[in-house]
Amino acid sequence: MIRVGIADDEALIRSGLAVLLSHEPGFEVVGDAADGLAAVQLARQQHPDVLLMDIRMPGIDGLEATRRLAADPDSADTRILILTTFDHDENVFAALRAGASGFLPKDTEPQRLLDAIRTVASGEALLAPRATRRLIEEFRRSTVAPSDGGDLDQLTERELEVLRAVAAGLSNAEISERLVISYATTKTHVSRLLYKLGARDRAQLVVIAFDHGIVRPAAEA
Template sequence: MTIRVLVADDQPLIRAGLVSLCNAAPGLTIVGDAADGGQAIALAASTTPDVILMDIRMPGLDGIVATRRILAGAPDPAPRVIVLTTFDLDEYVYAALAAGAAGFLLKDAPPARIISAIQTIAAGDILLAPQITHRLIEAYARHHRSPTPGDSRLSALTARETEVLRLIGTGAGNAEIAGGLALSEATVKTHVKRIMSKLRLSSRAQAVVAAYESGLVVPGRPAGR
């Protein structure tokens, strides 16, 4: 199956490089390229890409606003957004994940890493570079939120779903969750789907954010406590 990719970046050289890289990779095809968030929104609606490479900082509408608007208006299945940033500890990346982005990449990532990331995200897998992403979310949580384990959003979840969400927040994949809770992967997938529906989350990345914001995962606390 061909993965349809939309590139949004305000720097012409970077945008052209990403377009050339994707067009040269087997199984990938570029359906459009945008120089700002407004163009990205319009092209996403007209081309229905599978994956969007979204620069996080652009003039006019930035990548965060564009991501939020694209995902809010997208038909099912919605495109999966990978935000591009120059910094590995950029507070804007957290905002992009909260807006529904599936993950992020540093702009200096090697070509093979970018192609692999697109394929991974298109397949529905979890966050890219989890060690960086979790460090980012923890840093944000320490400075912007006091953990509140009684968060009312969790009241819609069963005890098992709450435990699954906590493990998602620690970075565990479905296989790890299944092993830890003595469940089948199919059962874990069902729990994850129900969590996403009940909490109105559009990506697994948002589930990680929700686990931190609700206090299920506390920065600096061992995962088992």
């Protein structure tokens, strides 16, 4: 059972998501919040596996709420999936840097959203292809300081290939197919990347890849 929290300032969206999830086997809605502070309280009290987070909310926004939850050991196990009007939002890269595990546009089809929640709950990042392209563009225009990701010199050539594929938004299965390696081998490489680079999850691997300049728009998948 995947326990899900919902944070959005629009009541209609909160209720719609709750109805969708409550009618789907394997999901349990543990609460909802209408602003960022309430989202932080929800995560700390209910410890959902996944928290669906809007970015633009009153009080503290979803970005600050994500940052606080990721920095708090008591709530760091909650995976945050950003739902946003993506094409008009400049804060997605900052949300990943703050600790979000992925993001989707709010016009995502219901089944795609359910699959995304399962993906994030399992520990993988969720980076939609069009979102990844925009993310690269935003990073290239960004003036924020690089993250404290580990030294890429310690990585093998194969690990660098896997990191580039992760940064392009590919799943483990897609990486296995692209690099012609087994699924188990791909998982091992990703685990080693997380360990060597001190990354919390795959989304932070993407941030590190951008920060160190190993990803370019031409490398998009």
